[in-house]
Amino acid sequence: MTVDTLRLSAEEANGLLTRREASSDEIYRAYLDAIGERDPELHAFLYVCENDPGEGIPIAVKDVIGTRGIPTTAGSKILESYIPVYDSTVIANCRERGLRVIGKTNTDEFAMGSSTENSAFGPSHNPWDPSRVPGGSGGGSAAAVSAGLAPWALGSDTGGSIKQPAALCGHVGLRPTYGTVSRYGVVAFASSLDQVGPVARNVRDCAFLYSVISGRDENDSTTVDVPAVELPTAEDLKGLRIGVPKEMNGAAGIEGGVTAAVQSALELAESLGASVEECSLPRSVDYGVACYYLVAPAEASANLARYDGVRYGLRDDGADFREMVMKTRDAGLGDEPKRRIMIGAYALSAGYYDAYYGTAQKVRTVIKREHDALFERFDVLVSPTSPTVAFPIGAKIDDPVAMYMNDVLTIPSCMAGLPGLNIPCGLSEGLPVGLQLIGPQFGENTIFRAAHALEQAIGFDVVPERLR
Amino acid sequence: MTTGVGSTEPEKSGGADLRGAGAGSWEPVIGLEIHVQLKTETKMFCRCRNGFGGEPNSQTCPVCLAFPGALPVPNRRAIEETIKLGLALDCTIAERAVFHRKNYFYPDNPKAYQISQYDEPLCARGHLDVPTEHGVTRIGITRAHLEEDAAKNVHVAASGRIHGATATLVDFNRCGTPLVEIVTEPDIHDAETAKRFLQLLRQTVVELELSDAELEHGSMRFDVNVSVRPAGSDELRTRTELKNMNSFSFAAKGIEREIARQIRIYEDGGVVEQETLHFDPAHEESPPLRSKEEAQDYRYFPEPDLVPVEPGKDLVDRLRATLQVLPGARITRIAETLSFYDADVLVTGGLDRLWTSLVDAGADPKEAANVLANQFVAAGIDPGTVDAGELAKLVSARAEIPRAAFDEALAKVGERGFSADPYLEQKVVADTAELDPIIQRIIDANPAQAEQYRSGKEGLLGFFVGRVMKETGGSADPRVVNERVRALL
Numbered sequence: 001m002t003v004d005t006l007r008l009s010a011e012e013a014n015g016l017l018t019r020r021e022a023s024s025d026e027i028y029r030a031y032l033d034a035i036g037e038r039d040p041e042l043h044a045f046l047y048v049c050e051n052d053p054g055e056g057i058p059i060a061v062k063d064v065i066g067t068r069g070i071p072t073t074a075g076s077k078i079l080e081s082y083i084p085v086y087d088s089t090v091i092a093n094c095r096e097r098g099l100r101v102i103g104k105t106n107t108d109e110f111a112m113g114s115s116t117e118n119s120a121f122g123p124s125h126n127p128w129d130p131s132r133v134p135g136g137s138g139g140g141s142a143a144a145v146s147a148g149l150a151p152w153a154l155g156s157d158t159g160g161s162i163k164q165p166a167a168l169c170g171h172v173g174l175r176p177t178y179g180t181v182s183r184y185g186v187v188a189f190a191s192s193l194d195q196v197g198p199v200a201r202n203v204r205d206c207a208f209l210y211s212v213i214s215g216r217d218e219n220d221s222t223t224v225d226v227p228a229v230e231l232p233t234a235e236d237l238k239g240l241r242i243g244v245p246k247e248m249n250g251a252a253g254i255e256g257g258v259t260a261a262v263q264s265a266l267e268l269a270e271s272l273g274a275s276v277e278e279c280s281l282p283r284s285v286d287y288g289v290a291c292y293y294l295v296a297p298a299e300a301s302a303n304l305a306r307y308d309g310v311r312y313g314l315r316d317d318g319a320d321f322r323e324m325v326m327k328t329r330d331a332g333l334g335d336e337p338k339r340r341i342m343i344g345a346y347a348l349s350a351g352y353y354d355a356y357y358g359t360a361q362k363v364r365t366v367i368k369r370e371h372d373a374l375f376e377r378f379d380v381l382v383s384p385t386s387p388t389v390a391f392p393i394g395a396k397i398d399d400p401v402a403m404y405m406n407d408v409l410t411i412p413s414c415m416a417g418l419p420g421l422n423i424p425c426g427l428s429e430g431l432p433v434g435l436q437l438i439g440p441q442f443g444e445n446t447i448f449r450a451a452h453a454l455e456q457a458i459g460f461d462v463v464p465e466r467l468r
Numbered sequence: 469m470t471t472g473v474g475s476t477e478p479e480k481s482g483g484a485d486l487r488g489a490g491a492g493s494w495e496p497v498i499g500l501e502i503h504v505q506l507k508t509e510t511k512m513f514c515r516c517r518n519g520f521g522g523e524p525n526s527q528t529c530p531v532c533l534a535f536p537g538a539l540p541v542p543n544r545r546a547i548e549e550t551i552k553l554g555l556a557l558d559c560t561i562a563e564r565a566v567f568h569r570k571n572y573f574y575p576d577n578p579k580a581y582q583i584s585q586y587d588e589p590l591c592a593r594g595h596l597d598v599p600t601e602h603g604v605t606r607i608g609i610t611r612a613h614l615e616e617d618a619a620k621n622v623h624v625a626a627s628g629r630i631h632g633a634t635a636t637l638v639d640f641n642r643c644g645t646p647l648v649e650i651v652t653e654p655d656i657h658d659a660e661t662a663k664r665f666l667q668l669l670r671q672t673v674v675e676l677e678l679s680d681a682e683l684e685h686g687s688m689r690f691d692v693n694v695s696v697r698p699a700g701s702d703e704l705r706t707r708t709e710l711k712n713m714n715s716f717s718f719a720a721k722g723i724e725r726e727i728a729r730q731i732r733i734y735e736d737g738g739v740v741e742q743e744t745l746h747f748d749p750a751h752e753e754s755p756p757l758r759s760k761e762e763a764q765d766y767r768y769f770p771e772p773d774l775v776p777v778e779p780g781k782d783l784v785d786r787l788r789a790t791l792q793v794l795p796g797a798r799i800t801r802i803a804e805t806l807s808f809y810d811a812d813v814l815v816t817g818g819l820d821r822l823w824t825s826l827v828d829a830g831a832d833p834k835e836a837a838n839v840l841a842n843q844f845v846a847a848g849i850d851p852g853t854v855d856a857g858e859l860a861k862l863v864s865a866r867a868e869i870p871r872a873a874f875d876e877a878l879a880k881v882g883e884r885g886f887s888a889d890p891y892l893e894q895k896v897v898a899d900t901a902e903l904d905p906i907i908q909r910i911i912d913a914n915p916a917q918a919e920q921y922r923s924g925k926e927g928l929l930g931f932f933v934g935r936v937m938k939e940t941g942g943s944a945d946p947r948v949v950n951e952r953v954r955a956l957l
Contacts, residue, residue, distance in 0.1 A: 066537045072536065074536070086535075183537070184537065184539050185537040185538070188536075188537065191773050221540070221773065222774075305571065305573065305580030306534045310578070311578060321574075322573070348768075349765055353767075357769060
């Protein structure tokens with residue numbers, strides 16, 4: 001039988017397997033064919049596996065996630081030649097369930113960016129409109145799932161790198177509660193913020209993949225025991241209390257079409273039995289981005305310091321150690337990592353630490369408290385995921401601050417360590433609009449339930465119009 | 469071989485005489501920073517074996533090699549042992565301790581940051597009471613914290629130094645092994661006390677079984693901060709740091725030399741520069757390693773890959789209960805019976821428990837201490853293997869048996885089933901009727917030496933005594949031989 005990769009959910013693909021309507025190899029090959037057909041245009045993949053072992057369905061993996069024997073570049077020239085000697089915990093978890101890596105997806109270098117334009121290997125393209133970005137940093141995984149090049153994928157999210165691309169490509173992506181998914185083996189960007197999460201075509205697939213990858217890992221001290229994941233079935237939202245932070249729905253820069261799509265989704269939610277009430281997150285939205293751009297670069301400045309050419313990856317020889325490291329890093333790192341390393345090193349420097357990193361950590365506590373207070377009254381918070389729909393490639397690449405502002409709506413909950421999920425809620429100018437549901441700590445099940453009911457009611461077709 | 473043992477007499481100060489030429493008006497201020505490598509089974513943040521030796525880079529993994537994505541997982545045992553040391557040093561154990569990243573680039577530091585502790589260490593505000601001949605000196609402990617060790621760089625060049633090296637090889641076996649850093653308050657005011665503190669601290673960590681603390685293997689290392697100030701003042705002047713000292717005696721010499729240097733500078737109207745000095749015992753001067761102007765900004769920040777360590781009261785109480793009487797207290801106790809020096813040597817040499825057993829078995833306390841601190845240490849015997857009853861018999865019979873028999877017996881005292889009895893049967897020859905003919909024969913055989921002795925070269929007495937001892941196979945009583953040689957010459 002033919003495997004319709006464009007329309008098949010992971011659950012459905014797995015159904016073909018369990019009903020023996022298609023073999024694991026047939027399904028794997030169908031996705032390889034789709035990659036062969038559509039990836040030359042989209043450039044979602046940095047590496048495609050010929051035949052990864054396993055008896056299950058395929059999965060695409062963001063290239064910051066280490067895969068044993070499979071190149072893992074993090075979108076950087078400095079790791080172009082790097083092949084991990086060990087699997088990340090999330091990959092080990094996937095392999096235990098039979099999942100087969102189909103390839104490594106494009107990312108902004110070291111996951112630093114919102115468009116994949118910072119990838120050292122060139123940008124990915126949005127399946128809805130290839131002249132536009134798929135979002136970032138996980139634009140490769142998003143484009144792959146959106147265009148049916150993989151039934152689902154793993155992404156990583158530091159300040160919005162799963163949610164924002166899911167919004168721009170029109171599917172589901174979860175950034176889990178910090179500490180629920182192991183970071184072991186995942187190329188570190190900002191350790192206190194990085195979380196691996198599922199990228200999927202629908203909420204049930206997303207919830208299932210989350211159940212596969214989450215849980216305490218003895219190799220990551222920051223992980224915790226996770227409540228059992230419930231696959232959502234509910235079709236209504238009775239009793240759900242939705243908070244709508246006004247700063248995140250009325251912020252300057254949010255496109256009219258985005259506001260309208262989210263607004264009609266909220267009306268739909270009310271009709272399904274939810275209560276919808278405006279609330280406020282004043283400091284989180286005002287200071288979130290500034291705070292993020294101190295904390296994340298500070299941690300990155302230390303995390304990226306190991307790329308010195310001594311043990312693996314690129315080496316540019318010099319007369320001595322210092323010169324070798326400088327030449328290696330100059331040649332191997334792109335502008336954005338360099339920019340963030342400089343910001344971060346500065347923020348941590350003696351004499352500036354208190355004013356920058358120290359203050360940012362205090363603000364982070366304020367952001368967390370502000371969110372905690374709202375979750376005493378609400379089950380979920382709702383806002384647009386991205387202020388805009390997918391923007392044209394090149395539109396913001398020369399203006400880092402404009403690029404950073406893409407994440408103004410996703411960053412606050414990341415800083416608070418909270419889970420957030422994107423579902424598509426409509427179109428604006430023919431491009432998908434994403435709706436973000438933020439939950440309390442470990443509130444993934446609540447988010448899944450709400451998102452599933454809303455998803456059913458909205459009935460968004462995740463297949464890009466031009467590919468239908 | 470244990471460091472710092474071998475004499476029951478105080479070492480003569482080889483350095484500056486602080487009482488000379490108006491120097492009595494200066495007070496040295498000394499602080500110590502000590503690193504002790506814990507002998508846990510595994511490294512601090514990964515499961516690699518923690519052991520000295522091994523093929524270069526054979527004890528490594530993605531974590532200690534800083535591969536992308538690798539994360540640290542703290543070694544519970546290392547945390548417990550640091551707490552134990554903290555308790556032995558009367559420190560406050562933090563309810564919440566935090567690991568920090570200390571950032572710097574060096575080939576021995578693969579992450580380009582060391583996981584260490586900064587402003588929330590595991591142990592703080594303690595002290596170590598150091599017994600001295602004038603009573604107990606209390607040295608404040610600022611902090612004791614846990615961190616990971618660096619790899620070993622091997623600079624490939626004839627000189628063995630960085631300058632002129634053509635390549636650097638890195639052995640990561642040591643990288644990531646647990647290291648405790650102990651920092652003292654600047655409470656020490658003379659080199660001798662610094663040395664005693666270090667010896668006592670070493671003995672404490674060895675007895676707690678935290679570390680082998682072997683200076684020659686680098687499992688104990690220390691830096692010394694030295695400054696001087698006018699006596700009676702409480703100011704803290706610019707200090708210099710002495711590094712790379714591989715024995716406690718060198719440390720004492722280096723400190724004395726540095727104190728004298730600083731006093732000379734001040735008395736000549738100069739200014740002491742803040743710098744790090746590399747102590748080289750072969751040279752009179754301590755050449756500067758680097759001045760502090762090049763000091764790094766380590767950009768410390770809390771390690772986000774780790775959660776704070778929160779040792780519960782139960783754990784701390786359990787660890788406290790494992791502590792036994794510590795060496796400092798034992799020195800003070802033994803010094804009630806013996807001289808302070810003997811007590812110090814016995815305890816810091818790990819010999820005092822055997823000494824107590826010898827005394828209990830009837831040996832004379834002073835005699836037992838002498839034998840342990842001298843012949844026993846020289847024989848290199850592990851005190852744990854000795855049958856105290858048998859050794860006590862030997863000690864008590866030392867004057868009555870030939871020297872050779874005593875030495876032979878001592879060499880075997882650690883062997884399983886050793887008995888002193890066969891050696892005790894050998895009696896020393898003190899009978900002049902037996903000795904005189906031998907002595908006379910030797911005098912007759914060496915007329916030239918005999919003549920020289922008679923004309924005043926008394927040093928030759930030893931020559932004749934030595935010959936007699938040799939002739940008698942060591943069985944003659946040296947005291948009697950001395951007497952008779954003198955008489956017959």
